[in-house]
Amino acid sequence: MTPTFTHKIPADNLDTRSQIFQGQTFIGDSNEVSLKLIENVKNLIAEKLETDDIRRAHLTLSDDDFFQRMGELRRVFYLEGSYHQLLRDLIASYGFDPTRCAFDPMRIRVILPGGHHNPKAAPVYYAHRDTWYSHPQSLIVGWTPLHDLKEEETFEFYPEEFDSAVPNDSEIFDYADWIKDGPALKIGWQKNDSGLTGGYPQSLLETPPKEAKGFSINAGETLLFAGSQFHKTREQDLGTIRYSLDFRVVHLDDVSSDRGAPNVDNRSKGNILADYIHPVSA
Ligand SMILES: [Fe+2]
Numbered sequence: 001m002t003p004t005f006t007h008k009i010p011a012d013n014l015d016t017r018s019q020i021f022q023g024q025t026f027i028g029d030s031n032e033v034s035l036k037l038i039e040n041v042k043n044l045i046a047e048k049l050e051t052d053d054i055r056r057a058h059l060t061l062s063d064d065d066f067f068q069r070m071g072e073l074r075r076v077f078y079l080e081g082s083y084h085q086l087l088r089d090l091i092a093s094y095g096f097d098p099t100r101c102a103f104d105p106m107r108i109r110v111i112l113p114g115g116h117h118n119p120k121a122a123p124v125y126y127a128h129r130d131t132w133y134s135h136p137q138s139l140i141v142g143w144t145p146l147h148d149l150k151e152e153e154t155f156e157f158y159p160e161e162f163d164s165a166v167p168n169d170s171e172i173f174d175y176a177d178w179i180k181d182g183p184a185l186k187i188g189w190q191k192n193d194s195g196l197t198g199g200y201p202q203s204l205l206e207t208p209p210k211e212a213k214g215f216s217i218n219a220g221e222t223l224l225f226a227g228s229q230f231h232k233t234r235e236q237d238l239g240t241i242r243y244s245l246d247f248r249v250v251h252l253d254d255v256s257s258d259r260g261a262p263n264v265d266n267r268s269k270g271n272i273l274a275d276y277i278h279p280v281s282a
Helices: 013-021 032-049 054-059 063-079 081-093 119-125 183-187 252-256
Strands: 026-028 101-111 140-145 155-157 222-226 231-233 242-251
Touching: 013 026, 013 222, 032 054, 032 063, 032 081, 032 140, 032 242, 054 063, 063 081, 063 101, 081 101, 081 140, 081 242, 119 231, 242 252
Parallel strands: none
Antiparallel strands: 026 222, 101 242, 140 222, 140 242, 155 231
């Protein structure tokens, strides 16, 4: 199925998930919860970076200083219970039952203008499937930008590769190794050279896929897609930083029913699901 980025999320969440597992993508409208979340995050970033013009903070802060400050926030968004609750509220606003869903908490992502020229950031631009990082095939990814974004500053999907194998080195990823030194590398709040040493799986295709589908999206909308989607962040040199939040959700009924997107080429080892935040009743 070619993703259509439709705004019409089905009323039945099982229908939503089933379509996602077949390659569909949805853009959930912004709502009270998502707008509150991005406002909160933007305010914290402005405070931490000591500027209201957060999209141009790279002009006044060094790379290391910027990374250090954002790393401190990354830790807060990932670990603090109040953000876990906001995430439960967010997935509920798009029809997911938070009492049946486990999640990998929110991460803040930053794409700097011209960031693709920095060797330390290379893995950010690898074509990949999120499932190559030891996530289950039932994985659904949510992605919420803090600003209105045009197609050239988001990312692109490769529909033909959704259910056909691409050469890749996902076998290098072993979740047990990834976390053995603690969560800092996993979430990226300490080492700013992890792009050079981290062992990030990537596509080994020699030429990019023929068909690429991009999308534009507005602040506080949420793109929902299968963790098996083959995709890649677009390189941008537009002069402004792109900030977004992303999170990973797995409905536990999908795991028990073996429901998910096809696994065509994922050879990563281990399973991160045990370390997701699980519903209290599960
Ligand atoms: Fe991804």
